[in-house]
Amino acid sequence: MGINEEQYEMIFKRKSFRRFNETLKLTNEELCDINEKIKTLRPLIDNINVKYCIVRRGETTCKRGEYCLLIYSEEKANYLLNIGYMFEQLDLYLASKDIGVCWYGMGKTQEAEYKNLKFVIMIALGKTEPREFRKDYTKCKRKETKEICKGVSGLKTIAEVVKYAPSACNTQPWRIICEENKLKIYRTTDIKSIMPKEKVPFYNSIDIGIFIYFLEITLEYNNISYQRLLLNEENKSDLILMAEYNLLYL
Ligand SMILES: Cc1cc2nc3c(=O)[nH]c(=O)nc-3n(C[C@H](O)[C@H](O)[C@H](O)COP(=O)(O)O)c2cc1C
Known part of the structure; x- marks a missing residue:
């Protein structure tokens, strides 16, 4: 299956995770894989500087997931579209790895800036059971x-x-x-x-x-x-x- 074909299939599996089984943990390999994947995300707009860091949930106001991915960006034209476009690729990829995700607009972090870039949004992450994913997308x-x-x-x-x-x-x-x-x-x-x-x-x-x-x-x-x-x-x-x-x- 080509990469985009797999991403397409994940449209029907993904969902926003609000409850995570706290006994499940992401392994170091999984965290490394997430970091590697982020490096390959295709931007919508080429010349916008985007950075990220993965922190433990406790370092943010987020109440769900094990980790939070904090996303920072230069504020150029259409930078918000660019963030949505790039990190949705990660949401779909992580569904294929049975890692639960929730875009978390409400979440706040004390790190309002990172390497001179402004904080945009966070995404909560955590290991989940395969059966927790969406089974019938037409019901959502x-x-x-x-x-x-x-x-x-x-x-x-x-x-x-x-x-x-x-x-x-x-x-x-x-x-x-x-x-x-x-x-x-x-x-x-x-x-x-x-x-x-x-x-x-x-x-x-x-x-x-x-x-x-x-x-x-x-x-x-x-x-x-x-x-x-x-x-x-x-x-x-x-x-x-x-x-x-x-x-x-x-
Ligand atoms: C930009 C963005 C911000 C979001 N912020 C939150 C949030 O703060 N809290 C939350 O529980 N869900 C949040 N969500 C998840 C949405 O509520 C969810 O995508 C929507 O209800 C559709 O459900 P689904 O993702 O399970 O298909 C956010 C989604 C997006 C795209």
Whole structure:
């Protein structure tokens, strides 16, 4: 199985872990493997400096998992999309290794800076039993496909899969408009959530990065190649155009 094929399969297995069996521990080999994997994550944008460190949970306000991965980044254009895109690759990879993960936006650390880069977000990590992973992805709470995807019906099958991307408070801020051989990806600002309003653009931008990664592995899995154009165009409506994909069917 190719790397992306395995990542695609993990879309259906992954979930956010909120309860960890405290008796299970990650081994040193597993921690080394996580470090090695992080070095190979594909950035969405090439010239943004990103650093990370893995600390014990107790060094943060996080109440779950054995370790927390603290992520730091340069604050260049679309850096939050870049963080979502990169570290979702790790979420999917760790599902294949039976390591539980939870993006943890609420978490705080005292290390607000690392090597001059600002703290962005943390991810809780811990060993889990294989049986704790998702068995039937269709049972997890997501919007109806027609709520998030409009346009040419042939691409609805792609939307049926990518809508299972994780997002802060499950807000699912993505909207897709399918045109002939083109996908337009928007972030809606019409979000109802318990998150403080001023925090919504921050978390929802990470979510869009995660979603874009789900979209790309799903297109690749379906042998649809694409050219991606990143945008950040606000208009008068509550939709911000984030990316356009020109599709080429193989
Ligand atoms: C950017 C981001 C931040 C998140 N922050 C938290 C958090 O602080 N606490 C938490 O319990 N879950 C958090 N989550 C997990 C979401 O609640 C979860 O992805 C969503 O409910 C969908 O469920 P699933 O991941 O199990 O498919 C976060 C997810 C993302 C993508």
